[in-house]
Amino acid sequence: MKVFKAGAAAALAATLALTATACGGSDDKSDKGSGSGGGKKVVIxxxxxxxxxxxxxPDGKYTGFDVDVATYVAKELGYEANQIEFKQAISAERENLIQNGDVKFIVASYSISDKRKAKVDFAGPYFLAHQDLLVRADDSSITKAEDLNSKKLCSVAGSTSAQNVKDKLAPKADLLQQGGYSECLTGLENKKLDALTTDNSILAGYAAxxxxxxxxxxxxxxxSNENYGIGLKKGDKELQTKINAALKKMVTDGSWEKFVKSNFGPANYKNEPAPQITEGS
Known part of the structure; x- marks a missing residue:
């Protein structure tokens, strides 16, 4: 009986060892930080x-110009669509997500600025937008930035748009910063707010x-001019170079134009031509 128990114990130990190996994470690779390619999945x-x-x-799918750009770039880095894990990157958290290694890169209407470049690097730009205002269709009282003085203006925390208006254009505007644009839009529709400010590409998407x-x-x-760049960890020149190459290819093979038309066309949005890549050069 003692021999039987010893054999059973050995078998159990072997089974546990195999289970530990299978669950040990060696096959569950997630490529989030520096470098490029080779991981089982990439977090964007x-x-x-x-x-x-x-x-x-609502059905868990992802759509939009930035999604198309991110998917194209990821494929050029060696990842298929089913190897991409998309992670929400609200404006105020983008630098933290990159610095903490929670994502490999960010494609999220991320305007390139000197302040941001002190914390992260960028590839691109890949799109040029302009800051604008969204107002109610029946509101004719706001036709220029100065009209926002004493008006209730909304934008999102961490966005450059809100500070641009407050500092330079309408210092007496009553500025409210929300966690997301959807919250601003609800306030605008309910007449609790008078205008929403951010890039015209974003506003056109909502209006459409x-x-x-x-x-x-x-x-x-x-x-303002808003050059969208792809944010990545500071000092990762290899990844920056590879993403820039992917963005150039996206323009030359016609994919960039296709993505613009499919995502902004329904809003009759007049986009600028693809900008010249300046980051990393």
């Missing part, structure tokens, strides 16, 4: 609440949604 930061750019739909058609309009202002 995008917006989840920006129609036309980065939107997570079927549920919003006829409710809102763009003021048609160009309050």
């Amino acid at each position: 930061g995008i917006k989840f609440d920006q129609p036309g750019l980065g939107l997570k739909t 949604q079927e549920k919003n058609q006829g409710k809102f309009k763009l003021a048609g202002l160009s309050l």
Whole structure:
């Protein structure tokens, strides 16, 4: 009986060892930090609440220009679509996500600025937008930035747009910063807010949604130039070079134009030509 027990114990130990090996994570590779390619999956930061750019739909799918760009770049780095894990990257958390290694790179209407470049690096730019205002369709009181003085203005925390208006254009605006653009849009529709400011590409995406058609309009202002870049860990020159090469290919093979038309076309959005890549050069 003692021999039997010893044999059973050995068999159990062998089984546990095999189980530990199978669950040990050696096959569950996630490529989040520096470097490029080779991982079983890649984690990419995008917006989840920006129609036309980065939107997570109720059925769990992801749509938008930034999603298309991210998927194209990932493929050039060696990842198929089913190897991509999209992670929500709200404006105020983008630098933290990159610095902490929670994502490999971020494609999320991420405007290149000197302040941000002190913390992260960028590839690109891959798109040029302009800051504008979204107002209610029946509101004719806001036609220029100065009209925002004493008005209730909304944007998202961490966005450059809100500070640009407050510092330079309408210092007396009553600025409210929310966690997401959807919250601003609700306030605008309910007349608790007078305007939403951010890039015209983002505003066009919201205005073009079927549920919003006829409710809102763009003021048609160009309050700033916003060059969208792909954010990555500071000092990762290898990844920066590879992403820049992917972005150049995306333009030359016609994919960039296709992505623009499929995502912004329904809103009659007049986009700028693909910008020249300046980061890393």
